[in-house]
Amino acid sequence: MSKGNITVLGINGHIGHHAAVAFNAAGFTVRGFGRTNRQPIPGVEFVKGDASRLDDVTAAIAQADIVVNALNLPYDKWDKGRAEAQLATVIAAMGNSGKTLMFPGNVYNYAASDRRMTPHTPQVPQTPRGAIRVRQEEMLAAASRAGKFQTIIVRAGDFYGPHSTGDWFDQAMLMDIGKGRVLHLADLDLAHAWAYLPDLGRAFAVLGAQRDTLDAFENFHFAGHFVTNRQMMDAVIKGWGAPLQVAPMPWLALRAMGLVNGVMREIVKMRYLWNNPMELVDSRLDALLGADFATPFDAAVAATLGERLQTRRAA
Template structure:
């Protein structure tokens, strides 16, 4: 069974998750709209941009008319303004979904959890966050679950959460660990600044794979319960060497200079930068391994979309204007496939 009215509204289409999800929906035959403060400057093949802001409820409600899904992939840039902006933006999306009858698709994070308590998480794992960002994320999901309840004045809004690890991809933003640490956009790789401890596993998610997964779930959203959660395993780097090795191969570095992120300096720098202050709170997720269990997702879709790591890393670096060496014939074939 598939969705009959294949119209989607994407909030955050100029970002990583929103952009890749919009592109995947277009590939799968959806009519895709997106909001932008300046539609004349927004460009994404097959997407119609409308003037508006996620903080403007009337604009969001108007843009969602006739849509069957709303992708809520919008966040304050650089983690700035999370406390005051994130929940009001979600409330606007809930109002738009209630008016249009659309299902909300929300990218979930691992920040809802205590990584020291749960090395592996599935959809039933208790959410207990110790960071400001994690607590807000828990509140977001609670609002969606409440809105999906069968009774109540504000009930009846369907939603879907797809949770994944840290994002990387050609559309990586400054919010991502990949673009703010492992490589420097626009510059050759000389030093790889890795946030995690040596030998510690970490979960990554390639943005085009996330977009494709969202699109496949959107195709079958009528088969889902009113409130649904799925976990995306993505790239499990068991000891922190897989990502570093793939970057080194793409940059043709035989002995990459790998340094650990200077966590001790972030609290001091955070006194002058809200972005760095929020990043410093994420330290526990680089001191404890946390892996996502994806059995529920695979059971529903049949598989989890997965791009070979070397192909994904090369595409990510090229998207960030980081020089890479010529790909081998096997990698070129994999990319074409």
């Protein structure tokens, strides 16, 4: 018997895919919404639609008890009110339904000087991109406090996981791994918050299952793996199983690329996230997830490298 109906908006994204997998494995009936079904998941129904069309989104979530809003615009298209407009469409589709909306948060909401961010840490964004994220969460808080629907924010660090592409781990750290080199993005002794995507997906499912015990608006911080760049380099080398040169990221070259590449320009603006150790802390979520919830760090990195290793061995 199904535990409830889930619609994942943005089924092809990092969080969307892994949340769908986790909810499906946990016994929910899952539908995935997107333009294409790039990564089919056995047991998950795909619904084709356009996230900018209110009618499409409304139809996709009509039967859902829980909506996971994993929609995200291209990195250089967040400005000019576009990110807020995308979320406003979802809020309009939710209406006064009383459903649960789950929303992935990140550390952009906080100041570079923050070191241990709990759900109660004041949000003082460092950049315009962070201000956008704060405004989005304020939109959700207003709707939930007005009684329209429940919101559960799950905030996490940078993503990594099996078959995950287009993230810092894949496109930055491992960009030269085929040449025998792995790149660190800041001082080796600085720590960084990482979220292993299968674990993050399971955290969404755990909280979704407990939604009836939660308040109308909730903000949880997913700890993930808070490790130094040195620990990450060591784990990659161990998981790769062959010698790798460790080298710093060529930030000056990336800055030059940003002169003609809008995405790269926006990425470089977020360098402060690497130069400041910003840890997500939440004892309440830790208790809800239970002891030994997280995949051990070395095992998570090794699993993330698996597909690349298969390609290397087949070559």
